[in-house]
Amino acid sequence: MNVLIVIETCFGNTAQVAEAVTNGLTSRGATVSVVKAHECRPEHVQGVDLLLVGAPTHNRGLPGPASRRLAVTQGANPPATGVAEWLEELPKYGYQGKAAAFDSVSGTTFWNGSAAKKIQKKLVRVIDDVAEPESFLVVAAEGPSAAGELERAEKWGASLV
Ligand SMILES: Cc1cc2nc3c(=O)[nH]c(=O)nc-3n(C[C@H](O)[C@H](O)[C@H](O)COP(=O)(O)O)c2cc1C
Incomplete structure (x- = not known):
């Protein structure tokens, strides 16, 4: 299985x-490429069976x-554009494999919201086979991941193959 x-x-x-999701996927024999949204072009999805989108x-x-x-004022170094802008272009890609969304988030209440749920809404507009979205906790805005979350991400990756 080829995964992007x-x-x-x-x-x-x-x-x-x-990276943790990649480890899970490769443990099941998948071939995985990770690409930043602002660098992703239509040729990246050629031959891809499973598309994962995370933010x-x-x-x-x-x-x-x-x-x-x-985020820059808090010490981050984000690119000028990201997943939201990339998803606007996705309909032009003609991708029709499987897909799923994930995010990192600092809590699980309604008020925390979820980037993955927003990605999911965009994916189902253009892709038929979209799995349930998954969220992974960080302990603060700058991280790190909460205890056990990277292990859970690895298991989630393995479960997708
Ligand atoms: C501008 C900004 C807004 C954020 N808003 C939320 C939010 O609404 N809910 C939440 O749970 N976390 C929020 N966070 C925390 C982010 O989810 C956290 O920084 C992110 O998961 C870290 O991932 P990254 O290292 O890939 O950027 C926010 C962080 C920033 C910088």
Whole structure:
């Protein structure tokens, strides 16, 4: 199985989750590429069977220009564009394999929101086979991941194959 993981990350936590998910996927024999959303082009999805899209939760949803600027004031180094902008282009990719969304988030209440749920809503508009989204906890905005979350991410990755 060929897997493409498209991510955005400000402090590196979502990238670490993607790495753990990659470990789970490769343990089941999958071939995995991780690409930053602002660098992802249509040719990256050629031959892909499973597309995973991950981002940090900002303001209960996906990062945007204003929340990325706020993250910079907290010491992050985000790219100018990310998953939200990339998802706008996805319909042009013609991708029709499986897909799933994940995020990093600092809590699990309604008020925390979830970038993964927002990604999921965009994915189901263009892709038929979309699995349930998954969230992984960080202990503070800059991280690190909460205890056990990277292990859970690895198991989630393995479960997708
Ligand atoms: C501008 C900004 C807004 C945030 N908003 C939320 C939020 O609404 N809910 C939440 O649980 N965490 C929120 N967080 C914490 C992020 O989810 C956390 O920084 C992120 O998961 C870290 O992932 P990253 O290292 O990949 O950027 C926010 C962080 C920033 C910088």
